[in-house]
Amino acid sequence: MTKILLVDDDVQIAELIDVYIKNDGYETTMATDGKMALALFDKEPFDLIILDWMMPRMDGLEFCKQVRQTSHVPILMLSARVGDFDKIQGLTTGVDDYMIKPFNPLELMARIKALLRRSNYNRPVESLSVQAGPFFIDRARHTVTMQDQTIRLTAREFEILYLLAKHKGRVYSSEEIFEAVWQEHGDGSNQTVMVHISNIREKLHAVVPHEVIIQTVWGVGYKIET
């Protein structure tokens, strides 16, 4: 589950954003000033921070500096004044993106997704490859190797296999897989995921014909065991 820390002293705006974020299937925690936010951030990790520039007790810039001392979590800054960012644009304090109020909530969501995508991409290299049983997944190269053969997977197939391989043993429902890979809410039945699973299996079996790699857990979902 992707967790987002929302820091804004304007409760109305914060709640508006909150609705949109939750709607897209993310989990939010709200803070109304920098000090409070910092305390929350120290306690548990977040995947992204949305930050208001003007806040009581500790402004966004200061908060940003503090956070950057220990973390590279993506930060999206909100500001009421256009002028502020003409100067900062660049950006010294380690803000990854920013928006001027008032903004279009949909655009905000698009930027949030872009940031999350990017930060996923820039994970440290050692966490980017997985050895799962008979095959080896290299995220940076976007390749799956099995008995010296490279298996061609599409982007979606790759993400699904990576998810399952990364968390060997854990069962994922097709809905969970959908949300993890598509990064959006997957309401209702999910045939799509099943089809993809089927296609992945077909490709894997081209290399190791009768081996069961992705297991079906009846009534629950799928997993890769060892």
Add this chain to the structure above:
Amino acid sequence: MTKILLVDDDVQIAELIDVYIKNDGYETTMATDGKMALALFDKEPFDLIILDWMMPRMDGLEFCKQVRQTSHVPILMLSARVGDFDKIQGLTTGVDDYMIKPFNPLELMARIKALLRRSNYNRPVESLSVQAGPFFIDRARHTVTMQDQTIRLTAREFEILYLLAKHKGRVYSSEEIFEAVWQEHGDGSNQTVMVHISNIREKLHAVVPHEVIIQTVWGVGYKIET
């Protein structure tokens, strides 16, 4: 660790700048006049120099000339009077950038980063050539050679090919390519990068007609494999 030499006889200002620079993770050394600064600079290399124009014993201009005899380190000049720079500008003393006091520290930091980025660009020669499969890229000469033929690439094309060749195997999304080459945020779809890729391929194929050099990873990006 990036080291910055800060030369200013006004201690208050120097300390203010110092705080900001350290905050961004750089290491600073302070000097209060030109002679002292020169002595420090002779002893150890710095990645950037921030220099006040008006100083006792040796002014900024003189210091600058001295340094330029041995080094191309980026220099950022500070001055209290607007008029000064009408004179300095174009004086070919090798100042890379300048700011008028009083200045916005954040803007200073932005400029420092810009300078460092630019100078990073001109790194030492040994790390600058790459052999990637059939062709050889020489960053210092800005040439790409392939089967004894030199391929003429434009600046952008060159940077893209260099990025991919330098990190053989790694997949770069067009957005990542954009950010790496253009050094700015690349929101949204990036046709521009795709067009450049297409143009590069065309030029490469003029030498090796049917060889696939830049691979397309569908839905993900591009890479050069071996």
Add this chain to the structure above:
DNA sequence: GACCTTCTTTAAGATTTCTTTAGAACTGGT
């Protein structure tokens, strides 16, 4: 200022991937 190169934008067409559908096959319980 005219000319040339490079960069960016646009758009149409080709290609690949994704989603949906629907029937077949499978599983676990009775």
Add this chain to the structure above:
DNA sequence: ACCAGTTCTAAAGAAATCTTAAAGAAGGTC
């Protein structure tokens, strides 16, 4: 063995992504 619920898979239409060409914009040079 049968049934209901669930999963699998083939196929086709929909959607997204990529390629390429072409034209306009920007920048540099003589």
